[in-house]
């Protein structure tokens with residue numbers, strides 16, 4: 428392992444939604460280094476996601492440098508993955524400790540590395556801190572709460588997230604409302620978005636197809652639930668093509684289904700530039716993701732979320748998202764409204780302006796390399 432010059436921070440990434448969140452922070456750090464900034468970083472990939480489609484493609488497209496360390500933990504149960512990441516990251520810190528461990532989002536890697544860092548006396552910064560769904564049935568909610576309980580510096584996407592953290596007794600000086608790094612990546616890459624190869628073979632036209640993503644265990648881990656979801660969506664989509672990039676978790680279950688709606692097009696998980704091209708030109712997006720609801724809000728695309736709760740309420744109160752619940756029967760009135768051309772117009776939340784990475788790095792420099 429290369430030795431990193433001090434002062435330096437560890438930047439942790441493990442799973443697909445982490446990569447678009449770290450890219451602008453790394454770019455802002457590189458820019459500051461070119462201007463004489465002293466703060467360095469060590470990029471640690473836990474290997475939670477490892478397929479090119481789930482990881483490598485994002486590094487290439489978003490120009491994220493090759494990680495200094497890859498823990499290569501791979502798949503496993505929640506406990507297996509958490510334990511493997513903790514063992515691996517502890518070894519990294521024992522080999523060379525750092526001034527700060529920066530984690531992003533709410534995946535298993537986020538929580539596991541935060542715990543290890545604190546126990547090795549390394550302070551923790553959490554990007555996207557303070558958001559709460561209240562749904563303990565999702566591992567991400569547990570990851571968020573555990574991480575925030577042991578975080579020193581909180582970087583938030585909304586003032587509501589600040590309030591959640593303040594309500595746990597944290598001093599305001601440690602909470603920074605900086606905006607949304609995922610949106611930095613989206614805005615920076617808008618001119619580079621490009622159609623996937625099947626755009627032409629499926630004869631896709633702007634606003635004449637739907638995008639579907641499903642990967643939450645509650646939606647995809649039972650074949651009966653998944654089948655009902657897909658058939659109901661298929662029956663209510665007015666014959667429009669439904670483009671369905673299939674997450675590996677969902678792919679396993681799809682193999683056991685007898686039939687699929689005719690105009691449902693299963694495609695591989697898409698790289699960043701192709702996926703967001705699809706979203707930007709879609710009639711609407713139907714999803715159980717959290718991050719995608721932020722992207723559709725900024726792009727002004729109608730979004731129907733197949734979950735019972737959201738940790739991102741601003742995508743509903745300000746943005747173009749609606750919470751449908753997990754019963755696909757609930758879709759009908761929303762799709763009626765969509766096809767009647769009566770979907771709400773959204774607005775963009777405060778500080779989702781493409782400059783969040785720079786704000787975070789300015790604060791980190793003030794703290795660790797003044």
Ligand code: UD1
Pocket residue numbers: 442443444475476477478479481482502503533534535536566567642674675676
């Ligand atoms: C994880 C995150 C979730 C995030 C999602 C995005 C947690 C708890 N969940 O869920 O918040 O929205 O990533 O994708 O961290 N697999 C592959 N190749 C890969 C990665 C995974 O085939 O590169 C398969 C494995 O069979 C694995 C399954 O997908 O068992 C699920 O992967 P895992 O990382 O456990 O959780 P996700 O469902 O991807």
